[in-house]
Amino acid sequence: MRAAIFSGPGAVEVGERPDPVIREPTDAVVRVVLGSVCGSDLWYYRGESAHAAGSIGHEFIGMVERTGAGVRGIQPGDLVVAPFIYSDMSCPHCLNGSTISCPAGGNFGNGQIDGGQGEAVRVPLAGSTLVPVPGSGHSDATLRSVLALSDVMSTGHHAAVSAGVKKGDTVAVVGDGAVGLCAVLAARRLGAERIITLSRHANRQELAREFGATDIIEGRGEEASQAVLGLTGGIGVDAALECVGTDQSIATACAVARPGSTVGIVGVPHGQVPFAETFFRNTGWRGGPAPARSYIPELLGDVLDGAINPGRVFDYETDLEHIADAYRAMDERRAIKSLVRMGAV
Amino acid sequence: MRAAIFSGPGAVEVGERPDPVIREPTDAVVRVVLGSVCGSDLWYYRGESAHAAGSIGHEFIGMVERTGAGVRGIQPGDLVVAPFIYSDMSCPHCLNGSTISCPAGGNFGNGQIDGGQGEAVRVPLAGSTLVPVPGSGHSDATLRSVLALSDVMSTGHHAAVSAGVKKGDTVAVVGDGAVGLCAVLAARRLGAERIITLSRHANRQELAREFGATDIIEGRGEEASQAVLGLTGGIGVDAALECVGTDQSIATACAVARPGSTVGIVGVPHGQVPFAETFFRNTGWRGGPAPARSYIPELLGDVLDGAINPGRVFDYETDLEHIADAYRAMDERRAIKSLVRMGAV
Numbered sequence: 001m002r003a004a005i006f007s008g009p010g011a012v013e014v015g016e017r018p019d020p021v022i023r024e025p026t027d028a029v030v031r032v033v034l035g036s037v038c039g040s041d042l043w044y045y046r047g048e049s050a051h052a053a054g055s056i057g058h059e060f061i062g063m064v065e066r067t068g069a070g071v072r073g074i075q076p077g078d079l080v081v082a083p084f085i086y087s088d089m090s091c092p093h094c095l096n097g098s099t100i101s102c103p104a105g106g107n108f109g110n111g112q113i114d115g116g117q118g119e120a121v122r123v124p125l126a127g128s129t130l131v132p133v134p135g136s137g138h139s140d141a142t143l144r145s146v147l148a149l150s151d152v153m154s155t156g157h158h159a160a161v162s163a164g165v166k167k168g169d170t171v172a173v174v175g176d177g178a179v180g181l182c183a184v185l186a187a188r189r190l191g192a193e194r195i196i197t198l199s200r201h202a203n204r205q206e207l208a209r210e211f212g213a214t215d216i217i218e219g220r221g222e223e224a225s226q227a228v229l230g231l232t233g234g235i236g237v238d239a240a241l242e243c244v245g246t247d248q249s250i251a252t253a254c255a256v257a258r259p260g261s262t263v264g265i266v267g268v269p270h271g272q273v274p275f276a277e278t279f280f281r282n283t284g285w286r287g288g289p290a291p292a293r294s295y296i297p298e299l300l301g302d303v304l305d306g307a308i309n310p311g312r313v314f315d316y317e318t319d320l321e322h323i324a325d326a327y328r329a330m331d332e333r334r335a336i337k338s339l340v341r342m343g344a345v
Numbered sequence: 346m347r348a349a350i351f352s353g354p355g356a357v358e359v360g361e362r363p364d365p366v367i368r369e370p371t372d373a374v375v376r377v378v379l380g381s382v383c384g385s386d387l388w389y390y391r392g393e394s395a396h397a398a399g400s401i402g403h404e405f406i407g408m409v410e411r412t413g414a415g416v417r418g419i420q421p422g423d424l425v426v427a428p429f430i431y432s433d434m435s436c437p438h439c440l441n442g443s444t445i446s447c448p449a450g451g452n453f454g455n456g457q458i459d460g461g462q463g464e465a466v467r468v469p470l471a472g473s474t475l476v477p478v479p480g481s482g483h484s485d486a487t488l489r490s491v492l493a494l495s496d497v498m499s500t501g502h503h504a505a506v507s508a509g510v511k512k513g514d515t516v517a518v519v520g521d522g523a524v525g526l527c528a529v530l531a532a533r534r535l536g537a538e539r540i541i542t543l544s545r546h547a548n549r550q551e552l553a554r555e556f557g558a559t560d561i562i563e564g565r566g567e568e569a570s571q572a573v574l575g576l577t578g579g580i581g582v583d584a585a586l587e588c589v590g591t592d593q594s595i596a597t598a599c600a601v602a603r604p605g606s607t608v609g610i611v612g613v614p615h616g617q618v619p620f621a622e623t624f625f626r627n628t629g630w631r632g633g634p635a636p637a638r639s640y641i642p643e644l645l646g647d648v649l650d651g652a653i654n655p656g657r658v659f660d661y662e663t664d665l666e667h668i669a670d671a672y673r674a675m676d677e678r679r680a681i682k683s684l685v686r687m688g689a690v
Contacts, residue, residue: 093604096604098605235437258438259438259446260438260442262631265624269624275618276614278633279613279632281446282443282632284507284629284630286631287624287627288623288624288627
């Protein structure tokens with residue numbers, strides 16, 4: 001089959017990968033309909049982290065083509081959305097909602113297992129991993145929003161859930177990437193009344209407002225912190241959502257989180273957390289990689305109802321043969337997030 | 346009046362301090378009945394942190410002697426318990442439960458303001474800070490438990506609350522100091538079913554069991570972590586309570602906290618928190634100095650009902666003239682916690 005192949009920093013090209021086949025009774029083969037590029041894909045693309053050569057990607061929706069004898073809950077012909085990690089949903093961690101810690105689970109697009117940036121994927125633990133999308137004849141906009149549940153919207157939701165966003169809250173979102181924008185949408189969905197977004201790009205500000213942001217702060221660092229504190233009477237926000245992971249963004253989230261609140265952190269921390277400082281203000285930290293599989297069912301309902309439209313973060317689109325452009329557009333910050341159209345439903 | 350006076354590391358002696366007087370309409374003067382030495386008092390005693398020369402202490406109960414014209418809610422003759430920080434209970438932080446961040450608040454025993462290791466204390470913001478103890482004729486055991494609410498029991502409770510301990514949970518308490526022991530009691534009070542305590546001292550193990558510990562682990566570091574994981578089928582605990590603050594204890598709490606849980610941390614972090622490691626396991630961190638004033642009312646009810654008896658942590662007792670012994674006994678680890686008897690109710 002045709003698929004994106006990673007061979008080193010900056011080198012994402014389309015080539016041939018073995019056609020996925022059923023290896024375990026719990027496998028399914030899914031023909032990809034839509035895939036996308038994650039902000040975390042840029043880490044290895046830019047050489048900032050290691051990645052095995054071979055298959056890449058971990059965000060996709062597709063049609064089930066074949067299922068192993070042990071697969072329950074899905075069948076050939078189903079439209080499904082895949083969370084970015086597969087899991088068994090029966091171990092103590094999965095049952096506790098921590099699907100990312102499933103001992104039987106693993107990563108898509110890890111060099112060996114395909115991950116949605118190609119024509120098809122062998123999905124391990126398919127019955128527990130894939131979530132069927134009910135109904136038929138969904139619009140393209142709906143399908144794009146379903147795709148967003150694979151990772152980016154689940155991650156934004158995780159930031160909001162981890163910070164304990166509740167009805168009436170004032171929230172600050174640090175980061176105007178696709179995750180930050182989805183965090184705005186998630187905070188609004190959970191009932192936040194005021195959502196302050198840090199953004200310096202007109203197109204992202206516009207989408208943030210569409211998603212529910214009530215205030216936009218254009219500064220960064222100390223200037224941004226002071227601006228948020230100014231908007232909140234010096235008190236700070238009920239929930240700060242950290243969606244970047246740099247020293248500066250972590251420090252900003254820390255500075256604007258009111259005493260006693262919890263920073264929801266989903267930007268992989270590349271910087272050091274000012275732990276002692278937050279300790280003395282009773283500010284906590286929660287987050288990490290989102291347990292997308294646990295979140296998808298409730299978010300999917302809202303997507304299908306039209307209540308949320310996280311697919312709006314895809315502002316660049318191409319096909320598999322041009323997937324290198326999808327990476328370049330994000331790397332050069334021309335795109336918030338790239339969608340790769342593979343096939344029809 | 347007579348009071349403990351700090352003049353430098355190792356130097357805590359009894360001497361003369363000015364008799365406290367009403368300076369602000371919101372002040373009260375409290376004659377101290379029982380005071381105690383906090384584990385954090387040992388930091389400056391040992392020269393590990395700075396402290397102004399002069400008054401020390403921040404844990405006490407006493408009788409209200411005089412009140413300023415603006416004091417509401419307490420009156421001369423009331424038996425009261427003081428949280429370790431005074432606060433106005435009317436600012437946004439106090440109303441949000443974060444009394445330690447009250448801009449009008451401050452520390453007792455800071456060199457200038459007395460703090461309970463002396464015959465009397467001028468209490469700022471007295472009406473909002475001091476909690477009256479209802480009833481009369483309380484036993485000495487009850488008074489000792491009321492004293493424990495000033496800091497140590499409120500801090501143990503804060504660890505449990507921050508970690509979200511709930512009915513049926515399996516909890517690990519790292520640290521068998523007075524705070525750790527109170528954390529055991531707090532976890533039991535919140536309904537924990539299994540409480541694993543790390544302790545290597547027979548007398549502390551005994552008190553831990555009395556407070557509700559179901560399992561005692563004698564090892565430390567990696568050995569202790571493995572033992573806790575072994576007791577929980579490799580899963581980890583629902584809530585890890587970090588009551589020490591060293592690199593080793595933080596690492597242990599981190600290692601035994603199950604994915605998706607929150608470490609309740611009340612040991613002031615002297616070590617570095619393994620943030621990235623816990624991030625990838627979705628383990629959060631919450632805690633800090635306890636908002637004792639917010640917790641005292643509900644804990645006081647349980648003390649007066651005899652449901653909890655945190656005063657059991659006081660296993661050394663002396664009077665004001667011998668307060669240096671109270672410090673030495675804790676410094677040399679002969680005492681879990683020292684009580685200083687000042688006067689009668």
